[in-house]
Amino acid sequence: MSDDAANDRASSGDSIPGDAGDDGTGDDGADVERRTEGAFATRAVRAGHSPDAQTGAHAPPIYQTASFLLRSVEHGSRLRADDPARDTYSRAGNPTVREAEAKLAALEGTAEAVAFASGMGAITALFLSVLRQGDEVLTLGPIYSDTRAVLWELLPAFGITARRVEASELDSAIASNTRLIYVETPSNPTLAIIDLAAVAGAARRHGLLTAADNTFASPYLTRPAEHGIEFVVHSATKYLGGHGDLLAGFVTGNGDELERVRSVGLRLGGASLEPHAAFLLMRGMRTLHLRMAAHCRNAGAVARALETAPGVSRVHYPGLEDHSGHDVATRQMSDFGGMVAVDFAGGRASATRFVERLELFDHAVSLGDVCSLACVSSTTTHASVPPEERARDGITDGLVRLSVGVEDEADLVADVLAAAAAAA
Amino acid sequence: MHDVDAELAAFATRAVRAGQVSDGATGAHATPIYQSSTFLLGSVERGSQLFAGEEAGDVYSRVGNPTVRAAEEKLAALEGTEAAIAFGSGMGAIAALFLSTLRQGDEVVYLGPLYGGTRGLLHDLLPRFGVSARAVDDDQLAAAIGPATRLIYGESPTDPTMAIHDLEHIATVARTHGVLSAVDNTFATPYLSRPAELGIDAVVHSATKYLGGHGDLLAGFVAGSSNLLAEVRGEGLRHIGSVLDPHAAFLLLRGMRTLHLRMPTHCHNARAVAQALRETPGVSKVHYPGFADHPRHDVAARQMRDFGGMVAVEFAGGRQAAGRFLDSLTLIDHAVSLGDVASLACVPAASTHQLLPAEARREAGIADGLVRLSLGVEDPDDLVADVVNAARHAAEVAAQPI
Numbered sequence: 001m002s003d004d005a006a007n008d009r010a011s012s013g014d015s016i017p018g019d020a021g022d023d024g025t026g027d028d029g030a031d032v033e034r035r036t037e038g039a040f041a042t043r044a045v046r047a048g049h050s051p052d053a054q055t056g057a058h059a060p061p062i063y064q065t066a067s068f069l070l071r072s073v074e075h076g077s078r079l080r081a082d083d084p085a086r087d088t089y090s091r092a093g094n095p096t097v098r099e100a101e102a103k104l105a106a107l108e109g110t111a112e113a114v115a116f117a118s119g120m121g122a123i124t125a126l127f128l129s130v131l132r133q134g135d136e137v138l139t140l141g142p143i144y145s146d147t148r149a150v151l152w153e154l155l156p157a158f159g160i161t162a163r164r165v166e167a168s169e170l171d172s173a174i175a176s177n178t179r180l181i182y183v184e185t186p187s188n189p190t191l192a193i194i195d196l197a198a199v200a201g202a203a204r205r206h207g208l209l210t211a212a213d214n215t216f217a218s219p220y221l222t223r224p225a226e227h228g229i230e231f232v233v234h235s236a237t238k239y240l241g242g243h244g245d246l247l248a249g250f251v252t253g254n255g256d257e258l259e260r261v262r263s264v265g266l267r268l269g270g271a272s273l274e275p276h277a278a279f280l281l282m283r284g285m286r287t288l289h290l291r292m293a294a295h296c297r298n299a300g301a302v303a304r305a306l307e308t309a310p311g312v313s314r315v316h317y318p319g320l321e322d323h324s325g326h327d328v329a330t331r332q333m334s335d336f337g338g339m340v341a342v343d344f345a346g347g348r349a350s351a352t353r354f355v356e357r358l359e360l361f362d363h364a365v366s367l368g369d370v371c372s373l374a375c376v377s378s379t380t381t382h383a384s385v386p387p388e389e390r391a392r393d394g395i396t397d398g399l400v401r402l403s404v405g406v407e408d409e410a411d412l413v414a415d416v417l418a419a420a421a422a423a424a
Numbered sequence: 425m426h427d428v429d430a431e432l433a434a435f436a437t438r439a440v441r442a443g444q445v446s447d448g449a450t451g452a453h454a455t456p457i458y459q460s461s462t463f464l465l466g467s468v469e470r471g472s473q474l475f476a477g478e479e480a481g482d483v484y485s486r487v488g489n490p491t492v493r494a495a496e497e498k499l500a501a502l503e504g505t506e507a508a509i510a511f512g513s514g515m516g517a518i519a520a521l522f523l524s525t526l527r528q529g530d531e532v533v534y535l536g537p538l539y540g541g542t543r544g545l546l547h548d549l550l551p552r553f554g555v556s557a558r559a560v561d562d563d564q565l566a567a568a569i570g571p572a573t574r575l576i577y578g579e580s581p582t583d584p585t586m587a588i589h590d591l592e593h594i595a596t597v598a599r600t601h602g603v604l605s606a607v608d609n610t611f612a613t614p615y616l617s618r619p620a621e622l623g624i625d626a627v628v629h630s631a632t633k634y635l636g637g638h639g640d641l642l643a644g645f646v647a648g649s650s651n652l653l654a655e656v657r658g659e660g661l662r663h664i665g666s667v668l669d670p671h672a673a674f675l676l677l678r679g680m681r682t683l684h685l686r687m688p689t690h691c692h693n694a695r696a697v698a699q700a701l702r703e704t705p706g707v708s709k710v711h712y713p714g715f716a717d718h719p720r721h722d723v724a725a726r727q728m729r730d731f732g733g734m735v736a737v738e739f740a741g742g743r744q745a746a747g748r749f750l751d752s753l754t755l756i757d758h759a760v761s762l763g764d765v766a767s768l769a770c771v772p773a774a775s776t777h778q779l780l781p782a783e784a785r786r787e788a789g790i791a792d793g794l795v796r797l798s799l800g801v802e803d804p805d806d807l808v809a810d811v812v813n814a815a816r817h818a819a820e821v822a823a824q825p826i
Contacts, residue, residue, distance in 0.1 A: 064640045064675075066632045067761035070770065073747040076758070077774035088775065089760050090642055091513045091541075117512040118486050120665030132552035133528055150663045157527035158553030237461050245459045247485055247667050268545045270515030272642055274669035280459075352468040363471065365484055366462035375465070379472035380483070 048103030119235025121271025122249030133159035193325025200228030238368030295338025311424030354423035367403035443498035514630025516666025517644030524659035528554030537788030595623030633763030690733030706819025741821030762798030
């Protein structure tokens with residue numbers, strides 16, 4: 001690709017091969033065409049990528065490259081000084097990766113996004129970029145076990161502490177060294193719901209940063225930045241990629257701090273997203289709206305079917321009226337998601353029979369796959385969480401986490417009912 | 425007594441074969457790309473055992489993936505270490521090593537100069553977390569170790585000045601004082617030098633460079649003992665999340681299989697270019713460990729099989745001459761990175777090391793006009809002709825006052 005085309009940031013969707021539309025300065029700094037016009041579905045399909053100006057290729061080229069040509073010593077030096085993360089080396093910036101970032105930002109309604117090799121890459125990069133020795137992080141409600149390990153085991157070695165508080169006591173819990181409030185909603189695995197606007201309000205009153213892990217909802221259901229949350233993080237491994245075949249993460253937001261997430265968290269932490277994976281990720285994101293609608297429909301059907309199944313003591317699903325966060329979820333989500341957690345009265349033995357009897361749900365961790373998945377949280381994803389904390393969060397030994405895929409709704413309902421009958 | 429030929433043959437065979445896994449189910453010869461985030465757990469009991477570490481098997485690609493593991497095993501076999509962990513980039517590897525082995529109050533003592541990103545970790549990021557770093561000269565290393573020192577770190581050859589550090593000396597000092605030692609072996613590769621065999625605890629790589637070898641992927645490694653790496657994997661990889669994508673792991677495996685063929689040519693070409701540049705008017709200095717007058721040529725000769733594919737050159741006409749040189753190259757590409765089959769050149773002070781304070785660059789000997797050359801595997805005569813021609817253009821720029 002010529003240098004001009006490589007620096008083309010403003011090509012229109014109608015550009016023809018050879019019409020680079022370059023403004024000639026080479027360091028215009030304009031973003032990749034984000035195509036933010038249109039409703040969510042249109043943005044999912046089109047945002048972030050314009051057909052290649054030089055060749056006319058419609059699908060995004062995969063810039064499987066470590067390095068980039070510099071036009072001159074001054075050009076190279078100016079790029080680094082003006083924008084240390086642009087187009088000199090793929091760890092800091094790569095065109096294919098940048099397109100995936102632009103697409104995610106368009107879907108979340110935020111200014112910028114930074115992509116990472118994994119969700120933990122994104123989350124830890126955020127922490128490393130905005131925190132320092134002596135800072136405190138407050139968390140509300142349960143969070144993913146590896147995030148918890150970073151906050152309670154890794155970062156304390158560097159003088160950063162974490163404290164979990166109840167939503168109702170948030171304002172009074174904030175201390176002079178509190179720097180960040182971190183939440184997940186819906187949470188993993190019991191789908192606890194956090195009121196994002198309330199968190200944003202408390203943070204604003206006290207001058208704190210906020211971050212929300214939006215993996216389970218995806219921007220299709222919730223856009224935390226619209227509720228005032230500063231940073232949104234994703235394990236794009238899940239619904240965004242959508243096909244269980246890549247690992248990726250994002251941090252997105254509107255503030256100036258996001259640039260530090262790129263220049264410090266990404267550049268020095270090195271969890272850069274591979275271009276081929278970025279291509280697959282973009283491909284997945286283009287059908288997010290179709291898949292999420294099906295995930296929600298199927299999960300709702302599965303949840304309601306299991307509610308009355310014998311041997312089931314409880315079903316966790318934000319769409320059920322008796323779910324503790326149902327009202328907030330109704331307000332803050334456009335549907336209730338693809339995840340369901342089922343609590344079996346017969347404890348681990350029943351949960352085991354259920355999982356092993358399922359035919360359309362594969363026994364595996366991860367989630368957000370087109371293919372349905374199931375696991376027993378207490379023995380897999382949350383095995384490393386202390387038992388008393390699991391109990392506090394309702395992660396019983398009999399809890400099965402279902403990631404409901406996009407197979408036929410009736411097939412899935414029949415499968416879970418047959419498995420529940422065998423487990424009872 | 426080491427039979428060098430047998431050692432080379434073993435290396436070549438290991439490069440081609442170590443880690444490769446043919447597929448049992450289909451018989452496919454090449455290692456499959458396990459482009460999967462997750463893995464079937466079998467029974468609930470087995471899933472529980474997998475997560476408890478009581479049974480071996482993959483559960484999630486951030487913590488283990490078969491294609492990635494093949495690359496890890498190959499690198500461990502080449503470095504002669506018990507284990508290796510792959511990362512999404514060299515910085516991912518280095519950050520993981522630092523964050524999993526250090527804590528607030530610790531000090532890192534390092535021999536400079538360092539790659540700009542590594543220096544950024546040590547001087548910009550880690551101090552926010554109570555970890556300090558200090559550069560020392562080789563002959564002051566033992567005296568520099570204090571009660572807070574936890575790690576001795578260095579690169580050899582260094583980026584970009586081709587300085588050489590005595591790896592055995594580092595290992596001895598570290599062992600004597602009970603601190604960890606880590607060396608970035610990117611420029612040498614295990615083909616030329618195996619720091620673990622000299623007693624270094626952790627060997628890090630930007631596999632983006634010679635190991636991958638084709639400029640088309642980013643990756644990193646930490647290699648060392650199983651014990652040390654269990655810590656680095658559990659804290660560093662799992663939590664910091666700089667995972668290596670399976671597709672990139674496949675390309676990396678592919679590149680590593682010809683490391684023993686590419687490195688001799690890189691070395692041959694670098695030697696030819698270094699010698700030609702030294703004889704060209706307008707060139708004020710050539711940094712190349714193979715020259716007898718290189719400050720630590722004898723150490724390089726002792727700890728490296730050959731002197732590498734990297735050369736740095738300074739022109740009497742300073743930065744302007746360097747710019748003229750780069751503009752005049754017709755074969756070699758002006759780009760950062762290195763270790764590519766294609767030759768590359770850049771001015772570190774204006775690129776890879778630009779974010780360092782000018783004072784730090786000066787101390788490291790990184791002149792404003794220093795050009796870093798990564799000599800590829802093209803024809804040596806073509807490369808020599810290109811650099812000599814470009815150097816002649818550079819010589820037209822008047823000499824700068826010192």
